[in-house]
Amino acid sequence: MLKFENVIKSFKDGDQTIEAVKNTSITFNKGECIAIIGPSGSGKSTFLTIAGALQTPTEGDVKINGQSISGMNSKELAHLRLNEIGFILQASNLVPFLSVKQQFQLLKKSKKDVMADSELDELFEKLSLKKVKDQLPSEISGGQKQRVAIAKSLYTNPSIILADEPTASLDTENALKVMQILKEETEQRMKTCIIVTHDERLTEYCDAVYKMTDGILEKQD
């Protein structure tokens, strides 16, 4: 579960103070898949990074599964991210010198509680990644890289999945396949999934759609 309590995030821009996220109080429950849409510069990414404990709010508090991130030091935030949060970003951000299989072995070294090998094989099958297991990121397509990144985000069994334009580099078939998988993971394993996207096709898979405009989050009907 993800809870924002009167969260404000502001930045100094010369003499001006800009509120990237205006006073926001919202709760996203387990089993919910949420889409956040909005124009560029509206504060979506800032919202996502606060939700992912990559930065702390200027005011207010964020609770991840009941744990407040205010007052956590960088080591504690890193520990929280490793154990509770799965990021899916626009760039796949794979380690360039590790094969697809080795990307997951690296994660397993840091976090013991990961998917079973059989579950990972099943996920690879669903994401059409079985054939590229032993290949380096430079040897696979952009779409395959993004699917690997998605598999990585699910591999560590996070309770919260945060995705920023996860299907940007995918064709329609794969984009919908990925959304289907995210939806299933969210519902079956009671995760909280928040997707920032411009792709309206994806909103159909979500339980709720919010629009971010100038730092204000509003639910859409």
Added chain:
Amino acid sequence: MIAEDDVENLFEEQATLKQHSVIASNGDIEENAFVFGIEEDSFLLPELTEGEQAEKENEVVADYSLKETGFEVGDELTLSNGDEVLTLTGFTESAKYSASSVLFTDNKTIEKLNPMLSEDIINALVIRDADWQDSEVNDELEVLEIEEFIESLPGYTAQSLTLNFMIIFLFVISAAVIGIFLYVLTLQKTSLFGVLKAQGFSNGYLARTVLAQTFIIAVIGTVIGLGLTFLTGLFLPPAVPVEFNYLTMIIYMVVLIAVAMLGSLFSVISVRKVDPLKAIG
């Protein structure tokens, strides 16, 4: 000059040494050399690498470096300061004094070359005695350990100080080069470290990976360097006075690895400063 009677039977094992500097020529080549006069049964008798011992008068065994310059067994050697002709009967290794080759011969021969070295006069006494310090010697004589003697040779201290300073500065320069190299390697991976931090890898974990990488590179590098050093040594001419001391080289290897690890600390600091937020854009 020492009177042999003054030092007779003072130590457990002792060997007299007479010394005379010459310029030796085989007709084609001239070289500076030191003639050492030793007793027949002396422990200073050189071990041969070629030829035979100098058993008769006017026969000499030379340091191997003279062979490299063109002298051969059987050569007749004329000297710059005298009419005596010496016959080269064999070669030995590592027989140099003050960077000049040594010609080993008997006392009778050297006494002919330098009349001041009469029968009972010697230049030095070489000792093998663990308790040498307990023996009493004439006040006019000085007893030195070989290391101390070498260090007091003219020019030796200046030479070795220069060399040692070169080595120290090489270590300092190596530290700087390795540190900069590792820092650049780390800078190139800034975005990767940022992404890993965003995924939850701690600073401690990433620091350990940097240190481990440095250690592995340093060990491989020093082993390759050691191999190349030995290989280079094989091709160096004997005129270049080089000797590989394995213990010293192992110490240098360890120091270089330690220096590399120290240099990597700058990289570790820069990894700590990587902002995961900037890395993921």
